[in-house]
Amino acid sequence: MSRLFLGLIALFTAADAFGWCSYEGVTIRGDVITAADNKIGCVGDYAQLAIPLSALIYSTAIGDYEGDLQLVEAAGSTAALTQILKYTIREDRPNSPPDSKGHTFPSGHTSFAFAGAAYWQQRYGWYVGAPMYAAAAFVAYSRVRVKRHTWFDVSTGAAIGIGFNYLFTTKYKGDRSVFIVPTDGGAYMSFKMKF
DSSP states (O other), X not given: OHHHHHHHHHHHHHHHHTTOOOOOEEOTTSOEEOHHHHHXXXXXXXXXXXXXXXXXXXXXXXXXXXXXXXXXXXXXXXXXXXXXXXXHHOOXXXXXXXXXXXXXXXXXXXXXXXXXXXXXXXXXXXXXXXXXXXXXHHHHHHHHHTTSOOHHHHHHHHHHHHHHHHHHOOOOOOSEEEEEEXXXXXXXXXXXXXX
């Protein structure tokens, strides 16, 4: 698992070196986006993909194909509803000209990141879900930091991503078993898990 994350970090660092994401400068409304803000925005861009992608890779690697389907259902529904809302509500972005009728509400980056984090938590538990929720919260923060969204945009995106996982994702019940065998003076316990 750690090799996966190191590989993703290397990929994203290379993408940043080629300038594939850029937020630095002054927005139309006069907000200054610094180099530090730009880095935060770029990490947020990549993390919104890394969270659900890592879940898909992990589920596939352990043979949890039912989980793969549940992730696709939850993430796909999240993406669809997010886009429908963006194009029907047409809210201005904080960095766009007033009355430009942009596509800011809700935050797509945040909804997708939280869809992945909620899948991790719902399917495999809080021990892995909690760090994924922290990463998804960073994505939300990065969108506000680079003036692409408001807190209302990102909180609504988070609610959509989490909500669809409550509809589609069930707890993983892999081939696990625990054996307790009595012995002289105690007991022997063994765990069995199929990967």
